[in-house]
Each structure stands twice: as structure tokens, then as C-alpha cells.
Amino acid sequence: MPPAAATGEAAPRLQLTGISKRYPGVLANDGVNLTVQRGEIHAILGENGAGKSTLMKIIYGATQADEGRMCLDGQPIHLRNPQQARERGIAMVFQHFSLFESLTVADNIWLGQSPGISRAQLRQRVEETARFFGLDIDLDRPVHTLSVGEMQRVEILRSLLTHPQLLILDEPTSVLTPQAVQNLFGVLRKLAAQGCSILYISHKLDEIRQLCHACTVMRQGRVVGAVDPRQCSNAELSRLMIGAEPAVLSRPAPGGRGAKGGNAAPVLRVQKLNLPRQHAFGMDLHGISLHVDAGEVVGIAGVSGNGQKELLLALSGEMQGKVGERQAIQLLEQPVGHLSPHQRRQRGLHCVPEERLGRGAVPGMDLAHNLLLTRDLTVGRLGWIHGRRLVAKSREIITRFHVRAAGPGATARSLSGGNLQKYIVGREIDANPRLLVLAQPTWGVDVGAAARIHAEILALRAKGWWSARNWTNCLPLPTACMSWPREKFRLRCTGTKPVCRRLACG
């Protein structure tokens, strides 16, 4: 139990009363009350679009509330920007890191400090803090040589140097290995024992139950419950969050070569694919070989940053090898290594990239027009766009994938992260691809929506089983499943028993 929370001697670290925030057409926070005690690790749980990030941005001064009151250590405060928040002891570690890859760890930390501190002084402070929290890191290593877990350590170390009294973490474990998650939990428990309060946003119910002392559940902008997660089951938390338990997946019989009597050709065949890195911090692909049969779901596991991104780019057509290597990637027995992403899509190969904003969708464009990035079903001869058809198709995807948005006219950037992810995955699944490549398809997606996406993937796989003319295969690319750096593993999910085997060294 956290010290001050147990004694109740002092004012709460943070107290929000009646916080409301309205965006055009949506009430993102509706009279939110929240109390965080000193030394408490407090989870904020909620379905996609529940208003969690909006609330965290208000606490961190990145956005202003329309109504409500915020008190820190019993004192009312009004923060106009993150700089003021940091000065008041509030720090935030975002899901996406803000580090300069070409600089060393020490340089990155130094850049974030207020002027007036010498490098030698800073180095000493960093070493002391790192030693105390067990955040071992070589300060002289360039950031691009670090694993994702190590980069996160740098971000945390940087925020610890500001002596935060309230640390906000937004989905901190989404790209970490299980070992890195446990290390992070160790650091957070130590920090809480020092009296620092932690606000922890996550969709991972097991982690919340393992780590957090308290949990506030949000739904449609409102607080719908405050519980002790250690006393709750996953099912209870799900019910509070989405009003039901996630649907149980039905698993239609898998397809695949075996299912078709061993004669069918693979949908995808990658043979000794070599691709040199395209920028200084990329990864070379060396002799990658794999095949995907009709009706199969094949997983690629490995520590993030070991070539998964490059493999996806090579498959989508955004990265291409030398002319002689065009045979290295074959779709339905035809070489496609030389084809552009558009030409590959015309042959039925669709992809969902890891980054939603900027690659999966154009932030400032509405949802309907974002369809045009990968779908040309509403483009007529001479390039005319059928506006009505475009809007109707967009509305269909919004409904089918339960995307919470103001409608096809909403800009991509106005959607919550999870809702945009559902729209992008929906756009590609709706295309009925012959081969679908997905990178982190359920990243930032709530448990209910994750179950629906998995169900849609399995339904596509089943089509591969029932209809050889409409083959569909999925190649999800999860990260951080293995802890050995620079090794890749292949997880075959064709049967009831997954078989894991080592692919190649990267």
C-alpha cells in the first residue's frame, strides 16, 4: 500500500472536480472527478474514445478544460502549457518517444534540462538517479543503437531528473518485451514508494491488476467506476469499461495447404530476400524466407527494431531491392518485387502500417477521403471521384467496425487513437484482400475492439479455407514477444498448436 494513501495525512496529490472538455460534436470529458493519492499508482481505464488522453492532456497543460477545477497537493492550479506543468512537478512519458536518434543518451538528456547545469554535473546526477532506480544505461551510446525498452528508460530517466511528484504514462508497455515490462514495473513501484504518484493509461487488464493500487474507469467522457484493480477480475474490469465481456472468438477451421490436400501454391512466397537499409538507422534484411498458404495466419515475432518494419515495407512495395531480386517476393506465384504499392494492391496485397497518423491516414483529411489512400473503388474513369459512394463506403466501415467518430466528414486527427486504428484496419479488411499484412493491428485498441478485429481476421482466414478463388491470408507483425536481440522467430498459427522456430539472424 502506498505510504500517504494509507495514512491519509496529507491532501491528495491530484484532485479534479467537474472537468469538462468539448470538441466540435463531441463531449470528450463530461464532469470528470478524479482523486489520486500520494504514492499511488492509479490506472485510467476506458474504451476507445472514452476521453482518457484528453484528460491527461488537461492535467499536463497541453489542453485547457472548458469547466472544472484542478488541485495539486491541495492547491488550486491552472496550467497553460506543459512547461508550467513540469515546473509544478508533473511529467509525462508519451507513447511515442521524442529522442534524437543520432545523438548519444547523455546528449539527449542534456538537451531536455534547464540551462545553467554543466555536463559534468548532469552526468553525475543521471548516474546517481539511474543507479538508485536500477535504470542501467550507457550514457555514451547513440540512441539509434538502443532497443525500444532502453529508449523508454532514457525517456523515464529524463523525466525523473525533474523530480516529478506526478508522473503520467500513456500506454508505456505497448512495445516492450515481457522482461522490459517487469523492469518498468520495478522502477514505478520504487518511484511510488518515494511518494511520487503515477497515472497509468493502459488497455492491458492483467498489467493494471498486477501494478496499480487504484483504477478509475471512464466511458463516453464520464467516470463510471473507481475500483481496486487487485480485487477485480479481467471480466469485471471489462464489464465496467465496455458494459460487457469481450466476445469469445470462434475459430473457424483453418485453411492452408494441408487443408487443400497439399497441392495449392502458397499465396505469398518470400525467398532469400536481401534488402540493404535505406537510412542510417534502419536494419538490413538478410536472406529472409517465408511462405503463407491460403487460409493461414502467420505471426512474425521478435524484439521491435530488428527488421519487422523493413519487412513490412518490402512486402508493401515501399522499399524495393535490386532489379535481380524481383523474384524474391512472389504473390500467387507471380514475382511482385518490382511492383509499386498500388500495383501490388491491384493484385490483392493490402497492408496496415504500424503508424496510424502520417502513414495509415492523413491527419488533416476526413475519413471518407482517407479511403482513397488505398481504395480506388469510388474513382471513376478519368479520375473523377464519386463523392456519394465514397461517403457511403466510409459510413459502412464506421458502422461495421464500431468506429466512434462524428461521421465520414471527421478528420483523421480528431479521432481517438484506438478509433482511428479500427477505421484503418477496417478499410483494408473491407477490401477483401488476398493477402493482408498487419503491423500491430490492435495497438492502442480496447479489449472489445481487439476481439472484434481478431474475429474479422479469423473470418478472412476462413474465406481462404472455403474459397480458393478468394484467398485471404493475414500476416500480423506483433513486436516484443521475444527477448533475444537481433534474432527473429517465426510463429506458425496454422493448426491448433503454434510452432515457434528461429528464422535467421538480422
Ligand SMILES: Nc1ncnc2c1ncn2[C@@H]1O[C@H](COP(=O)(O)OP(=O)(O)OP(=O)(O)O)[C@@H](O)[C@H]1O
Ligand atoms: N483535437 C480534437 N478534435 C476533435 N475531437 C477530438 C480531439 N481530440 C479528441 N477528440 C475526441 O474526443 C473523444 C475522446 O478522445 P480521447 O483521445 O481523449 O479518447 P481516449 O480515451 O484516449 O481513446 P483511445 O483509447 O482510443 O486513445 C473522441 O471522441 C475523440 O474523437
